[in-house]
Amino acid sequence: MYAIKKIKLTYTEIIVFGTFGIILIGGLLLSLPISSREEISTPFMDSLFTAASAFCVTGLVLYDTYTHWSMFGQTVILLLIQIGGLGFMTVITLFSIFLRRKIGLKERRLLMESANTLKIGGIVLLVKKIIIRTIIFESIGATVLTLRFYGQMGLKEGLYNGIFHSVSAFCNAGFDLMGKYGQNSSLTSYFNDITVNLTIMLLIIIGGIGFVVWDDVANNRFLFKKYQLHTKIVLVTTAVLIFGSALIFYLLEGKYSMINMGFIEKITASLFQSVTTRTAGFNTVNLNEMSQGSILMTMLLMVIGGSPGSTAGGIKTTTFIVLLIGAWTTAKQSNEITLFKRRLESDSLKKASAITVIYLFTAFISIMLISVMQEFSLVEIMFEVFSALGTVGLSLGITPSLNILSKIIVTLLMYGGKVGVLSIAIVLAEKKEPSLLSRPLEKIIIG
Template sequence: MPRRRIQLNAVQTLALGFAALIVAGGVLLALPVSSRDGHALPFLDALFTAASASCVTGLVLYDTCTQFTLFGQAVILLLIQVGGMGFMTVSILVAVLLHRRIGLRQRSILMDSVGALQMGGIVRLTRRAIRVTLTCEGAGAALLALWFCPRYGVGRGLWMSLFHAVSSFCNAGFDLLGTGASLTSIAGEPLPNIVLMALVICGGLGFLVWDDLLTHGRHIRRWRLHSKIVVFATTLLFVGGAAAFYFLERDHAFAGAGPGRRALMAAFQSVTCRTAGFNTAPLTALSQSGTLLTMILMFIGAGSGSTGGGAKVNTVSVLLLSALAQVRRKEDVNVFRRRLDTATIQKAYSSVSIFFLACLAGTMVMCLQGISLDSALFEAISAVGTVGLTRGVTPYLPELSKLTVLLMMFAGRVGSMSVAMAVTRDRPQPKLRNIPEKILIG
C-alpha cells in the first residue's frame, strides 16, 4: 500500500522553514569557533541566540561583541538578514539568479512571507523588496561608517557599520558596542541615532508600503488602503510616543540630559520600542508610566509584511476603528473613504486575541519560576512582539523560561495566529450551518 504523501500548506512551510533556520543557526553558534573563549556554548543557549537573531528579536543571553568571534557574529548577521527578509524571499532571490521557474506553490508561500495581498505580481514585489532592503542597508552602513570608522578603525568600523545597519533595518536590536547595555553609551550622538532610527522606521513600514511609495510617490490617493493606514498610524505613534517620553522621563530615565539630548532620546525610545530592541536609556530607570507606554508600543509593533513584529500597527488600527464604529452605532467600518470587509475585522480580532493570550501564557510561566510580574510581562511582550528590550532578566532566565521565551519569539516572527493555524488541520467548510443565536456582550 503506497504511503500517503504529507502536503504542507503555506503557513506550515513557513513555520518549518524558520524552525530549520533556527536549528541550523543554533548548531553553528554552539561550535567552539563561534565563541571567543574557544568553548562550546550550551546548545539551548546557542539555540536561544539563533532564535533571537532569526526572529529579529534581540534578546540575548551573552553580549554579542564580547562572547562571539567574527565567525559567530557573521552567523548572527546572516540569521538576522534571512530572518528579516524572510527565508522564502531569499530562496526566491536564488531562484531568480539561477533563472529557475517559480511555481504557484512557491508564489503562495511567498505571499505569506512578504505579506502580499494577492498572488499577481508577487515576484516583482519580492524583487523590489530585495532592492529596497539592500539600498537602505547599504546607505545606512555608509552613513554609520562616518561615525564608526574614526573611532574603531577602518576594518572594524566598516564591520560594525554593516552589522548595525542590517540589525536596524531588520528591527533585530543586536549591537557590537560591547557594553552589555545596548546603545546607552552613544545616547547623545546625533548621527548614529538618527541613522538607526531611519533604518528602523524604513524596515518597519513593510514592503507593500514601499511598493506604493516607489510606484506612486507623493500621490497618496493612489496608495493601497493598507499603506495609508500604516503610514498614518506610524507617524502618529512616533510623534505621540516621542512627546510622551520627553515629558514622562525628564525626571527619571532622561534626568540630567539637556533639552536637545532629551528630545533625541525620547524620539529614539519612541521608534525603537516598536520592535527594534535598541535602547539609549536604561530601561530599569524608566518611570512606571514610561514602562507602561513602552509595553503598549511593544505590543502594537510595526506594519504587517515588514521586518518588525508586534500585533501590527495596521491590525490594532482596525480594532480601534471597529470599536469606534460600534460606539457611533455604525454598521460599516470606514476609513479613507473605503469600507473594511467583515473578514478583515474578524481576522484582526482573532490575531490580537491570540497574541494577547501568548503574552499572558509566557508571563505565567516566568512568574512560576520566580520572576516578578512586571519584569515577566515586559519580557513576554518583548519576546512575542520580537522587540528585544529587557529589564535585565534575560541572562538569568531558568531553563524552562528560556525555552518559553524561545517559543514566543518563534511565534512572534512567524505570527501567533499562523503558528496556531500551522498546528491545526485544514477542515472543509460544512455545508450545513448551525442556527445563529445572540448572547449578551459587554
C-alpha cells in the first residue's frame, strides 16, 4: 500500500496499468516449460493471450486447458481467474489486512473504483465482506461439485475439479478441465446432469450480480422495497434476461442443438445457455449446431453482460436498462428518467451512451480488422469479438486458428472488456489541465 501512495497516477490509470502488469506476469509464468504438460515453452503471445483470458475472466483458449497445461500452469490460470474475479485492489487490500497495515484515503478511493461502488465510506468493510462471501460461495460450490465428480473421478481428482470449476464459474471465467472427455468440450458431457447445471448456473448468477447487490440483499433480506435502486434494477433485469432468453432458446433450438434432448433436458439447457452467454463461457450444447437466431441472441446477451461491480463483463445490465428507458423517455419528450419511483441522475444516460458507443465502435473496428486478415465467416468473427469484449469466452471454434495479429486484437479486447472501455478511453483522452475556454453554443439537427 505504501508503494501506491508514491505513484502519481489517477485512480483509473492505476487500475488500467496494474491490470496490464498482472497479465504480463501471468503470461511470463505460463510461457515457462513447467507450465505445459510436455515441459516445453509455450509461445509468449499464446501465454499472454491465455493469461489475459484468465485474469479478464473470459475463457477464450488457444489450447485445451486440461490437455496442454500442467498442474502448475492450471494453478497459475486458477490464481489469475481468482485475482481477476475479485479485482487486484481487493487482493492487495487482503494482504494489507493480514499484515495489519493502515489503508489510506487514496487506497480507499482505488477500492471504490475497483469495486465499482457508489460510496467511499465503509469500503474496507465491504471488501472484507466480498472476500468472506466469495470464499463461502466458492466453497459451497466446490463441495457440491466434488460430491458429484467423486464417483466418476475419485476423491483427489474430483476435489481438484470441484474447486477449479467452482472458482471458474463464480468468477464467470468459463475455463474448464473437461478436455479429458474431448478437447474444448466444456460441459457438453454434463448437459443432462441437473446438479452440475444448477450449481454452475447459481455460481455464475451470484458472481455476476455484483458485490454491492450482495451487500444490499444481505442487509435487507427479502424486503424488496428497501433495496437500493441499483439493486432493484440489477435483480429485475437479470431475472427478465435469464427467463426471457431461456424461452427464446427453447423455442429456437428444438430442431437444432437440442433436437435429441428430452423436455427437462431442453429446459435445463435453455436456462444454462441464457445464464452463461452473458458472461461465463461454459456451454452444454454444441454452439456450431445452434440456429442463426440463437447465435444472434447469444451475441446480444454477450454485449449486455452482467452487472457493475461484479465478475462479469459487457456493457452491463444497468447500462442496457438506462439506454432503453432513456430512449422511451426521449420519445415521450420528457426530461426525467424514472425507475421504481426514483429519478436517475442526468449524467446516467450520457455515461451509458458513451460506454455503448465506445464499446460498439471498438467491436466494429476489431471485426473489420480481423475480417481483412483472416478468411473466417463474418458471423464467426463477430461472435469471437463480442465474446472477447464481453469477457464471455464462448467461441464458434476459430480461437486456435487466430494469427498473431488477430491474437493481439482479441487480447486487447479482453483487456478492454475487463477494465472497461470507458476507463481506457478516459486514460487515453485525460487532460491534465482543465480548459478555461468555453465555446459558443449552437444547435444541430439530430435524427
